[in-house]
Amino acid sequence: MVDRMRQAQLDEWGGPEVLHVVDDAAVPEAYPGHLLLETISIGLNPVDWKTRAGSGVADQLPASRPLVLGWDIAGTVVATGHDSTGFEVGDTVFGMAGFPGLGNAYADYVAVRAIDVAHAPTDVDPAELAGTPMVSLTAWQALFAIAELVAGQKVLIHGGAGGVGHMAVQFAVNAGATVFATAGPSDQQFVTELGASPIDYTKGDFADHIDKVDLVLDTIGGKVFTRSLDVIADGGRIVTTPDPSQLDIARRRGIRADWVFVHPDQAQLTEIAALQSAGKIHTRIDRRFTLAEIAEAHAYGEQGRAHGKIVVTPR
Known part of the structure; x- marks a missing residue:
């Protein structure tokens, strides 16, 4: 298990250019009630770029810097904290991490509350999963x-x-x-x-x-x-x-x-996952970016031209 990772951070509110990727961030721990995920894909939403610009849920976030945005995520469990009931190392999960607080999803590894994610259907594209929550x-x-x-x-x-x-x-x-x-x-x-x-x-x-x-x-x-x-x-x-x-x-x-102000809900995600697996619902993916292109992904999203979801993969 590595102890350093890449992470997209910001030190101030502003345009897409305030996002910068570092390659020496510490890999978080799986605290009690949490899972450590190796990121498969990250979904972007309008709240991502609105928050980066200083609106969105910026007033819900801590004043400390740097900050790591991002909430929608699909990933593989690589460690479990105490009381992370129902999940094991190797499981693929998806969910909306920590919203409206910090999600920290713009990273190679993310620690999430176990109650914020659900087991992912194995027959659905991980990019679609990350664009869904x-x-x-x-x-x-x-x-x-x-x-x-x-x-x-x-x-x-x-x-x-x-x-x-x-x-x-x-x-x-x-x-x-x-x-x-x-x-x-x-x-x-x-x-x-x-x-x-x-x-x-x-x-x-x-x-x-x-x-x-x-x-x-x-x-x-x-x-x-x-x-x-x-x-x-x-x-x-x-x-x-x-x-x-x-x-x-x-x-x-x-x-x-x-x-409606959305909140994480594991039971609802589980029902949604079942509908995805049955082919009854699909998430439309418009464009995919890498983590190194996170600023470009934000700039594209702000144009309002996306037909469906924007997703980011680590590489």
Whole structure:
């Protein structure tokens, strides 16, 4: 077992250039309740580059420097701490480490809380696994833990081709809902293949192309949130990911409204893993980078052009 590793660090908030890779960082220990993972792949999310720039969950992180960002990870267990029940050396796991605190995932080795990860299906690409946790847990918690989605309901999902959106479409379809999803012209076919009826948001008001629905999952916010209120049936609800400040607008109209802030959940990840293994859901991977290219990966993500998830592999 090596005692030094590569790690992408930052010493200040700023642009992608503040990320720098060192090759002599100490390999962490597997403390009680923790696992030490050898990283297979790391998933990036908008919160990664937002936090690097000083927003996102920057206010949740310690003031000490350097910091190591990154939360979504797939890896192989190389050591187990005391009370890491259910995991053994050699297991492949995936999860969302420590969010919204430090995840430290931008590294060759990562110590994670055992409760933050789940056994990975052996028949799924590790890159897909690493791209799954944050977006899938956000979608799962919004649809099932908060909105209590059931078969037969009608659902509108905004940003149906995005990270959270494309997972939410698949979950809702698999649950027996009738699903509509907004997407750009180039993603109409993709959304259709996921099982939703696509709505091209570039062709006028989306609300003109849909009847009343039981649930709206809003991943956009702003005017999209407020316009969505007009398509919610009596007794329906809206769940939003970007901005809790808008909830009162809906509630004043008698519409149930909630904000989802994702949290790690091993049981939910285990259910998601089973769906992946059964081929019922897939995570769309847009582009892969190496750890040495972490700054480039952030710069690409900030452009907002990714069709699916960005993943980073150690080499």
